Amino acid sequence: GDATGNVVVRSAGEPPSLSGTLSPEQAELFRDRARSLARMSQAEERSGLEGFAVVRLDGELFGVGLDTVREFSHLRGVTPLPCCPPHIVGNMNLRGDILTLVDIRPALGMAITGAMREVVVVRIGELRLGLPAAEIVDVVHLEASDIAAVPAASARAGKAFCKGVATVGGRAVGILDLEKLLSAREMQVGGEVQ
16 A cells, blocks of 8 residues: 555556556455465475476477476577587577577487477576477476376387376376486487597
């Protein structure tokens, strides 16, 4: 409220017509909803829910743990790097920082085909990388019980690097073990000189 005790609803950039239609009771209701949403997200963290960014690589969906995700960006202005293996896509300028883009599809046994339009910026330890994706599909919160083991007979791409499989919106999502994937032999940048 303001100094007179009246409820001040309008915020910078908000259309006056909208704020003018809110009664003090409605304004308080919206504030209550915002507070309860904040409490819900904190409760989710405490109740063991784990967040994942669901990304599409070609026709398959994969979940990347939000504990490693720093942000999402559009793929643009990529500078190819000479003498690097095909999975090192190149560098991208992200607000003045140079971000190395690593295509994880070869390690997942997938062909490097199809347009990649988005980037998931991840940090694992000191390593900060961009993972190109065809699409950022969703951000979901799952309980441990929502994630099933990868069936032994599964033909799913990259099952060696999946911690499990969850069903999101009726579709199977492979939950990636990014640390294991990025340390895999297929993903190494330099090799021994023979």
